[in-house]
Amino acid sequence: MASETKREIERKYEATDGTRPPDLTRVRGVASVRDRGVMELDAVYHDTPDLRLAADQVTLRRRTGGDDEGWHLKFPVAAGVRDEIRAPLADALPGELAGLLRSRVRSAAVVPVVRLHSSRDVRHLLDASGGLLAELSVDTVHARRLPDGPETSWTEIEVELADDVEPELLDRIGKRLGKAGIRPSSDTSKVGRALAETAPDEEDDRTARPAPAPPGSAGAAVLAYAREQVDVIVAFDPAVRRDLPDAVHQLRVACRRLRSALKTYRRVLDRKATDPLGAELKWLAGELGGARDQEVLDARLRARVAELPDALVLGPVRARLRRRDAARATDARRRALAALDSDRYLDLLERLHRLLDAPPLRKDAARAAPEVLARAVRKDHRRLADRVDRALALAPGAERDLALHEARKAAKRARYAADAARPTLGKPAKRLAKRVKAVQSLLGEHQDAVVARAALRELAIEAHGAGESAFTWGLLYGREEAAAADAARELPRVWARARPRKAKAALTP
Known part of the structure; x- marks a missing residue:
């Protein structure tokens, strides 16, 4: 069974056990509120041992209970907006979701890190015709760090917008909750709060590793730019796999920018280390190039044909162009995905992160x-x-x-x-x-x-x-x-x- 994607637009609010939402029918557009009862949810959140997903605000969970139990993978889109990819309930992480995580986890294991039990008291906010506008839930959450770490509990209110409803409704609901003394939460996700509140003492006491190059130096400037491009590669890998618009272009450009920077700033970073990486970035950009070049060429030829008067379009021109575009686009996408699934690409990601962690700085880096x-x-x-x-x-x-x-x-x-x-x-x-x-x-x-x-x-x-x-x-x-x-x-x-x-x-x- 294939996965499905849902755009999640929601806001969270602080609450206590005694918090009760105000009358939300006083919010413009909300005609009635229907009590849907309490459901029990059991979710195990997964991450790498060094919490790479949490660092990027990506969440992966296996949840039972409710009407959407299964595996859920969430990518941030904007503040309060995430794309949730759902896969059926299974014991092991589904392969499709594992692929979407590959650029972030690389060769690290994905293990359970937090377990959340939530009692969710659900209310549906409806319009005058009975259509769903939003879902408000009061969640009583109990979290435990895995395998046998500290525990914590809290209560929060979550308001999630229904599909195709204008986000301005969330502003009106938030204003009404504010008048009742209910304030926005500073936490963006349950797992983020759970990890912060159950962090082991040694994790809390960790000090940041010194920067490899002092602030204001050429080394610091070049490394900051290189890290920015690596972050783009990592972020757009799952977007390419999901075939999102412009994703191939953005990933390819990041490869080119990084390769170019490694060449331009050879007096800052030792080329003995960076030249092999540049060659691999060239390879990756080339494997992605077929898909991107095909997109550009297809759009150009379609536009050229559209500019012609019908009297000058002789024969099955558009049909031939469509057949050619479809065949070549399929081949190009297959090649791009094969590159992202390859061991060679995984090795490139590991080497890029090692470069950032222990950069081969030259004398000019300190200037x-x-x-x-x-x-x-x-x-x-x-x-x-x-x-x-x-x-x-x-x-x-x-x-x-x-x-x-x-x-x-x-x-x-x-x-x-x-x-x-x-x-x-x-x-x-x-x-x-x-x-x-x-x-x-x-x-x-x-x-x-x-x-x-x-x-x-x-x-x-x-x-x-x-x-x-x-x-x-x-x-x-x-x-x-x-x-x-x-x-x-x-x-x-x-x-x-x-x-x-x-x-x-x-x-x-």
Whole structure:
């Protein structure tokens, strides 16, 4: 039986054994309140021994009792909003949920950490037609740290919005509860509160490990950026598995940003340690690239066909495009998921975390961040200048197309370098990143047109071989040729705003 996903929008409030909710029919939109009785819930929460899920506000539980017993995995979306993925009740953690946890738990075991018994007194808030608006529950909770740790108890009120109900209702309910003296809880989840209140003494007394690089140093700045990208990889792994919009793109960009930073800041982190990681990040981005590149190409070709008058669309153009898109998208997704399930990827995650925990710092890591980062950004920018100048010196054709593509990759690296330096260099780095991004976008338009031409040629050959008209494919090919030519003509003007002399001035606060 497959899992299901539910968007959970809720708020929690402090309560005592004697707390009673006020009359909520005085809340605008609530016509009646129906008492649904008390249900007994027994939930065992799981995590790694070092509580990696709790650190990311991710919860995993196996719960019996109630009308939704089973395995529940919750990912934070925003304050008070979580996505809950449910799987049927089973003794062992279902494989699909284990996959969604892989980037966070890595090779660590997932074990029971807390057991919660809750007596839940449930009320349904209904509209005038009897439709469910929200569920309010008064939960009396008893928690025990596993396997045989301390215990704690508390009472709380939880208000969860029903599907397709506007969140403003929660504001009105909260205002009514506030007037009755019921205050919002500072805890975001039951398991978070349970872990905090049952923490062993040695866990409470732990002191933070000293930072590997002093604040304000180049090492601290580069490591902070690297950690940010690793966190994005970890967070978007389950989103890719769930096939959420833009997830593949975000994960791939994080791989590229991190790989670029490891190259740009080789004077801060020893390349003997970072170059092998860069190679693995390149591999991962490449495995994800098929899915992302296919998304971009599909959208571009569909848009090009939609722009044509019906009189110029000859033959089953849209049907052929749909068949091609579906087949290639399936293959690309299968390849991406195979990469995320591989031992090679798991090893990469472990090595990235070891790098962050024990970074191979070089001499420049101890120096002041502004000087070191500005010098690295300028170096990448000069590299971009060399590639742009070379491309502009070539005549139109395949060689220039390749040179412009290489310039585009250099523009990405220069932009990522400036982005990484923004917390240190501020507005100057932001201005430079914006100028280089304009160059990158224009070169990206050129490359997209080149890739589209190759795809259109294949489609024309397939159509001709099937006895269909190839007219429309040829027409679109010509339009992509014109788009590439337009981008190349526009490049000198856009590049003029981001040349090295501009970069040097831009990085001067």
